[in-house]
Every structure is written in structure tokens, then in C-alpha cells.
Amino acid sequence: MTPTARTAPASASPAPAGDPLAPSDDLLSRCTRVGGLARPRAEEIDREGVLPQEVIAALDEERIFSLTLPRALGGRGCTPGEVVGAVMALTYADASLGWTALIGQSSGFLSWMDPGAAAEITGETPHPRVAGSMAPAGRGVPEPGPDGTPGFRLSGRWPYNSGCRHAQWLVVAFIPVGAPGGAPAPAGENAVGPGAPSGPVGGPPGAPAGGRPGGPGGGPAGGPPPSRWGLVRAEDVRTVPTWDVMGLRGTASDDIVIEDVWIPARRTFDPVRGQARQDGAIFRHTLFTFLMTVMAGFPLGLTRRVLDDFTELAAARGRLGSRGTLLDDPLVQARLLQAHSEARAARLLVAEAVAALDAGAGEDPVPARAALAAAVQNAQRVCLETAEWAFHTAGGSAVHTSHPLQRAWRDAVTASSHIAFSTSSAGRTARALLRPESLTDMEALLV
Structure with a gap:
């Protein structure tokens, strides 16, 4: 395979018709605009420890921090799938940008607050x-x-x-x-x-x-x-x-x-035991389901970025002592195909779980909620494994802190330490799917 002969990577393929994770063209263009401001400044963002003010201003202008804020409070009131797709697009541009945007969906917590008090906050600070x-x-x-x-x-x-x-x-x-x-x-x-x-x-x-x-x-x-x-x-x-x-x-x-x-x-x-007091599909279930929804786009977007960056590097980088490129190596080709397949499968699992919750969880919503948690935890595992493989396969140049594959690997490792991906969380998800009768009422709320 040569750089001129290769086709577009599978991660860049268009979303299928009816894709529940596809944001509207307008929202996608807004995310793309913000991402375009952040990506060229990745090293600066890493060095300074915070997004540049220009990027924060753009997030404000495009109302990205209000994806989950209900429309009754002046927010976008996006569907769960739109939120996943938006975070995925932002993370594809820069992992710190995507993480900041998903945590910024804490504005959605106002849905659990007294409606009058929430209106006071958004009246004082629209799109907070x-x-x-x-x-x-x-x-x-x-x-x-x-x-x-x-x-x-x-x-x-x-x-x-x-x-x-x-x-x-x-x-x-x-x-x-x-x-x-x-x-x-x-x-x-x-x-x-x-x-x-x-x-x-x-x-x-x-x-x-x-x-x-x-x-x-x-x-x-x-x-x-x-x-x-x-x-x-x-x-x-x-x-x-x-x-x-x-x-x-x-x-x-x-x-x-x-x-x-x-x-x-x-x-x-009390968002753990309390019921959201605003309307919206993203608040229909538990707090943990809300959190897993806003986090789902992060590993999907970062995995796409790793695969595209690795493919570009491998198509241009030669093997020491060989006339071919890294992408000409059959072992690399096979592992890259596996990574693309795993990334696509992870995305489809998330899409399936989001669609099932949107359609209604039936009499017992716990298995449907657990299916979403399992899909997001799987997506993070795929992200971490893909980033680690790409980093090690890229060669010696990737050890520099400025290298995009090294940065992505560090970002994937750090994200994996979040409590949503912990052993206790994964174990509770597994019990909810395999042994639901073993869950306490409180544990069921944390799925």
C-alpha cells in the first residue's frame, strides 16, 4: 500500500443515515469552528494548562457549554445523540477541548434544581x-x-x-x-x-x-x-x-x-436520588446515565484522531533499512485494520445504547442504562489500547512531548483514571447486566 493508493481511513467515513450520534449540520459547523481554533494551539494548551481565552470565547459564542441546558432555561436542549456527536467532534480537534466541553455540560445540573432558582441563575448568567x-x-x-x-x-x-x-x-x-x-x-x-x-x-x-x-x-x-x-x-x-x-x-x-x-x-x-425537574431526554434516567452520555463522545473522538494521525504518519515515514513506509508493513496494516474495526464497533455500541434509551427503556430501565455504561466503558478501553499501540508503533520520534500521538496516549491514560471507568464502576455495570438481582437500590441509581 502506498500513500497515493490508500483510501480514506474508516474513521473518516460518513455517518450512516439515521445515525443517532450525528449532530445537526449547524451544531457540527459550530464545533468545527471552535476545534479549528484549538488544534493549532495544542502545544500551548498543554504548556499553559488551560484553554486560551480566544477558545473559551468561541465556546461561549457557539453556546457549546449549553448543550444539555434545557431550552426552558435558555439552553440548546440537545438530544443525547447530539451531545455525544458534538463532544466527539470537539475531542477530535483537541482532547483538552473535548474534556472541557463535556465537563462544561455541568450546566445541565440546573435541571435538578428548583426551577425558580435555576431561572435566577440563567437570568444572571445566560449560558453559564x-x-x-x-x-x-x-x-x-x-x-x-x-x-x-x-x-x-x-x-x-x-x-x-x-x-x-x-x-x-x-x-x-x-x-x-x-x-x-x-x-x-x-x-x-x-x-x-x-x-x-x-x-x-x-x-x-x-x-x-x-x-x-x-x-x-x-x-x-x-x-x-x-x-x-x-x-x-x-x-x-x-x-x-x-x-x-x-x-x-x-x-x-x-x-x-x-x-x-x-x-x-x-x-x-440531590441529583443522585432526586428526579430532574426539567423536560428532556437526557434527564429522563439517572444522573449516572446523564454523565455517561456526556462522556461518551470523548473516547470516540480521541480514537478517531489517533487513527487518522497514525495513518498520516505511517504513510509518510520510512522503515529504517527499507524502501517502504510504515504503512507498507503487513503487520502494521493488519493491526491498523483491527483498530479501525474496534473503533467502529465501539461507536456502533454507543449509538445502539443511546437509541435504545431514547426509544424508552421499558418496564425495567436498569439493563438499558447499564448497556450505555458498558458501551462507553468499552469505548474508553478501545481508545486507550489504540493510543498505546499507535504511540509505540510510531517509533522514536513519538517520545517527544510535542508529538500528537504521545499527547493522545497521555490524554487517553489520564481519562481512563476517571471514576466512570474505575473497577468499581465497571463491576457495577457488569452486575447490572449479568446479575441485576444482586444490585442494591442505591447501586441501581449509580448505573
């Missing part, structure tokens, strides 16, 4: 840039405001807040303290439905459930107290620059510190 952490690493002491409004006084330190340097709001999980069993939820907050546990959240989505629902105080026996999430203005948060890592370096995933900041209770919510 929202970052934050799901780990319940803070404490909230119930305390009324000066006018008697119920609220919490928050303190704590939260790690891994991707995009916090340009966020306008930070969403943080905290443990209510100072009241038996924690403070009550604001009036009107709904439970998920029949079978929803009354127990507390045992940690961030992806963490072990911590015990059996129904223990003393309405929670798992011996488990931690209930957690809630709250939105805090960026000016009330201190950022600690801790993001010195191997991959996804441009995501500014620093620690944040909140010290004795009061917020009204209406700006707090």
Missing part, C-alpha cells in the same frame, strides 16, 4: 460556564439567611474541577451537618420514583454504595450522612493550582476551596 466536583468533600451547616431564608454555610476543598479557571459557577457536593440525618430537602424536590432508596449517597457517582439502604436514620447501615449539591458563585471560590499531570493538561482541573460561604437552600439539590 459551570464546573465543579461530585465528591462530597465539603460540609454544609444549615443556617438561615438574614431574611430567614433557609440555607447552608459551606466550607471544604474539592479536587478535580475541570474548567474551574474560567467557570462562572461551581457545583459542589457536600454533607449537611448540625441536624439529625442532615437538613431536609427543599419543598417540592421529588424522589426518583418507586423503589428509590431513602438512604444517603455513599459518595460520588461511581463510588461504592456503602451498605444496604434502610439502615438507621433512613440510610445504609453504618454509611455516611446524606449529601447534597449546591451552586456557588465563582467569586466566592478560591482556586488552588494543583493540575500538574501527564495528560489532559489543558483542562485546568485544579482544586477549589470554599470557606464559610452561605448559599440559599433553593440552590441545593
Whole structure:
């Protein structure tokens, strides 16, 4: 095979008709425009640890941070498939861009908040840039405001807040303290439905459930107290620059510190056990399904980028002591074909799972939700394995930190450390598909 004779890589083939992951032409063009600004600055993004202000401004202009924000709150209200396709296109341009955009879909958390409070936030900051952490690493002491409004006084330190340097709001999980069993939820907050546990959240989505629902105080026996999430203005948060890592370096995933900041209770919510209060297919199921949906496009987009970059390099690079190129090697050809097949299969699995959830999950939605989680976890595995193979096969030049295949490998490794791809999360997904009767009610909410 020669560079002039090769056909377009399979990853660049057009999406099939009726593809549930295909964003509209308008949304795709907006993502392509933003990606075109970020890709030439990949080394700068890696070096500076944050997206350039020009790229953030473009994300704002194209309303990319509002893909999951409901239309009732001024957002795009995209379908799950459109969100996956948009994140895929942005990640194809630059992994840190794609990750920042998917974490920026934290604006969708406003769907679980009191609608009046959510409208106040979007009225103050239309298309808000929202970052934050799901780990319940803070404490909230119930305390009324000066006018008697119920609220919490928050303190704590939260790690891994991707995009916090340009966020306008930070969403943080905290443990209510100072009241038996924690403070009550604001009036009107709904439970998920029949079978929803009354127990507390045992940690961030992806963490072990911590015990059996129904223990003393309405929670798992011996488990931690209930957690809630709250939105805090960026000016009330201190950022600690801790993001010195191997991959996804441009995501500014620093620690944040909140010290004795009061917020009204209406700006707090429980998205793990609570039901979304805005309409939209992406909120129809659990918080974990929402999270897996916004993450699905990342491994798909990064795998496409790795395959296209490797193919371009292999078609131009000669083998030492050989007249042929790397792409002429039959072993490379065979492994590259396998990688393309695995990438296409991963995409089809995600598309199938998204379409099944969109069509309705039937009487028992847990298997359908687990199928999406399994598809996204598989896509990340394919991404990591493909990036590692491409990096090692590219030769000595790829060891330089500026090399795109080395950067992609580092990004894939770092993304794989996210709790959504952890052993506990994968095990829970497997049990939901293979032994659903073994799940506790709380574990079912984390699938």
C-alpha cells in the first residue's frame, strides 16, 4: 500500500443515515469552528494548562457549554445523540477541548434544581460556564439567611474541577451537618420514583454504595450522612493550582476551596436520588446515565484522531533499512485494520445504547442504562489500547512531548483514571447486566 493508493481511513467515513450520534449540520459547523481554533494551539494548551481565552470565547459564542441546558432555561436542549456527536467532534480537534466541553455540560445540573432558582441563575448568567466536583468533600451547616431564608454555610476543598479557571459557577457536593440525618430537602424536590432508596449517597457517582439502604436514620447501615449539591458563585471560590499531570493538561482541573460561604437552600439539590425537574431526554434516567452520555463522545473522538494521525504518519515515514513506509508493513496494516474495526464497533455500541434509551427503556430501565455504561466503558478501553499501540508503533520520534500521538496516549491514560471507568464502576455495570438481582437500590441509581 502506498500513500497515493490508500483510501480514506474508516474513521473518516460518513455517518450512516439515521445515525443517532450525528449532530445537526449547524451544531457540527459550530464545533468545527471552535476545534479549528484549538488544534493549532495544542502545544500551548498543554504548556499553559488551560484553554486560551480566544477558545473559551468561541465556546461561549457557539453556546457549546449549553448543550444539555434545557431550552426552558435558555439552553440548546440537545438530544443525547447530539451531545455525544458534538463532544466527539470537539475531542477530535483537541482532547483538552473535548474534556472541557463535556465537563462544561455541568450546566445541565440546573435541571435538578428548583426551577425558580435555576431561572435566577440563567437570568444572571445566560449560558453559564459551570464546573465543579461530585465528591462530597465539603460540609454544609444549615443556617438561615438574614431574611430567614433557609440555607447552608459551606466550607471544604474539592479536587478535580475541570474548567474551574474560567467557570462562572461551581457545583459542589457536600454533607449537611448540625441536624439529625442532615437538613431536609427543599419543598417540592421529588424522589426518583418507586423503589428509590431513602438512604444517603455513599459518595460520588461511581463510588461504592456503602451498605444496604434502610439502615438507621433512613440510610445504609453504618454509611455516611446524606449529601447534597449546591451552586456557588465563582467569586466566592478560591482556586488552588494543583493540575500538574501527564495528560489532559489543558483542562485546568485544579482544586477549589470554599470557606464559610452561605448559599440559599433553593440552590441545593440531590441529583443522585432526586428526579430532574426539567423536560428532556437526557434527564429522563439517572444522573449516572446523564454523565455517561456526556462522556461518551470523548473516547470516540480521541480514537478517531489517533487513527487518522497514525495513518498520516505511517504513510509518510520510512522503515529504517527499507524502501517502504510504515504503512507498507503487513503487520502494521493488519493491526491498523483491527483498530479501525474496534473503533467502529465501539461507536456502533454507543449509538445502539443511546437509541435504545431514547426509544424508552421499558418496564425495567436498569439493563438499558447499564448497556450505555458498558458501551462507553468499552469505548474508553478501545481508545486507550489504540493510543498505546499507535504511540509505540510510531517509533522514536513519538517520545517527544510535542508529538500528537504521545499527547493522545497521555490524554487517553489520564481519562481512563476517571471514576466512570474505575473497577468499581465497571463491576457495577457488569452486575447490572449479568446479575441485576444482586444490585442494591442505591447501586441501581449509580448505573
